[in-house]
């Protein structure tokens with residue numbers, strides 16, 4: 239098979255621009271096709287972990303991401319009464335995780351991609367794709383098409399490309415948790431700026447951290463066994479949610495104070511949280527998945543974006559070194575599947591703990607996070623089949 243020279247990257251979230259940049263670094267010309275008509279605003283905050291930052295270093299985007307966020311090297315895990323199970327200032331020898339708004343991460347990655355010659359076409363929702371002997375043609379909902387050597391599905395947890403690769407692919411699964419977030423002002427709670435706090439309350443889980451402007455950002459995970467009720471939660475008025483959250487965290491310290499000083503106008507309801515169960519087929523012919531379309535761990539891992547970034551780099555490395563898509567995609571899946579599935583399994587255990595009021599035993603940070611955060615994409619090493 240002839241080497242891959244061009245790529246269509248479907249989806250301009252996090253994996254999309256990073257994949258296009260990594261492919262360019264591997265000598266492959268890539269264009270991103272994003273369904274939304276423009277860059278997305280708003281959304282919650284997310285953490286980019288040391289392993290994600292290290293992969294971003296390889297495409298020259300790490301400094302810009304760090305500049306848009308704030309370092310939060312350590313974490314505290316405790317119960318809802320102020321008791322601590324574990325506290326650590328980050329794993330020895332690793333740089334700090336950075337927390338930033340999702341919209342800022344998207345903007346920084348898109349700006350960096352554009353500055354490096356990556357073209358993004360907005361308002362292009364993929365609806366289908368056909369393969370020929372020499373390429374693959376994508377069809378978009380505006381009636382246009384585009385053709386290249388390969389097509390990369392960076393189109394998120396509700397991926398269209400996944401269904402094109404395997405019509406029998408599983409759907410996302412509901413975790414049993416609803417996600418909500420907000421900001422507290424004047425609560426008297428002053429978190430250490432170097433720490434992120436994870437409080438396993440008796441009835442719900444609360445994560446929080448201090449913002450440079452003095453507010454405290456928080457997110458809550460509420461157990462809800464009924465998936466339909468969880469998905470419908472987005473239509474519940476924020477003021478009603480705030481009352482419910484105040485009741486759920488009424489006995490929690492400092493959850494009760496944070497909720498008392500939060501306003502409904504700042505509340506965001508993310509709704510039922512989904513994950514991807516293991517995806518049996520990551521590629522077929524000239525099409526392949528990257529990011530949440532292939533592996534979406536629970537947000538409890540704090541790793542979805544970092545793993546998407548790692549996978550983008552590994553996919554590009556395989557396409558650089560192996561002759562043709564089939565060998566490259568097989569090597570890519572072999573490299574990535576064990577790691578992402580181990581991290582997803584660990585996050586699923588954390589989800590159970592969120593419903594059960596905390597971890598069953600002592601927390602060993604190195605055992606819990608070492609294999610996750612110490613991983614490095616070895617760009618210079620040649621991939622063999």
Ligand SMILES: Cc1cc2nc3c(=O)[nH]c(=O)nc-3n(C[C@H](O)[C@H](O)[C@H](O)COP(=O)(O)OP(=O)(O)OC[C@H]3O[C@@H](n4cnc5c(N)ncnc54)[C@H](O)[C@@H]3O)c2cc1C
Nearest residue numbers: 249251252253273284285364393394529530541542543544
């Ligand atoms: C509540 C919550 C908190 C999280 N917190 C963290 C965290 O702290 N740290 C972390 O690392 N991860 C976190 N994650 C996970 C992280 O958000 C995802 O892993 C990450 O966004 C995956 O990137 P992606 O590019 O694969 O998918 P997405 O970011 O979902 O991007 C997919 C893109 O594809 C586009 N698209 C979809 N369908 C089509 C189509 N047919 N045609 C064209 N375009 C299409 C979409 O519009 C979107 O722009 C969190 C997730 C949630 C839900």
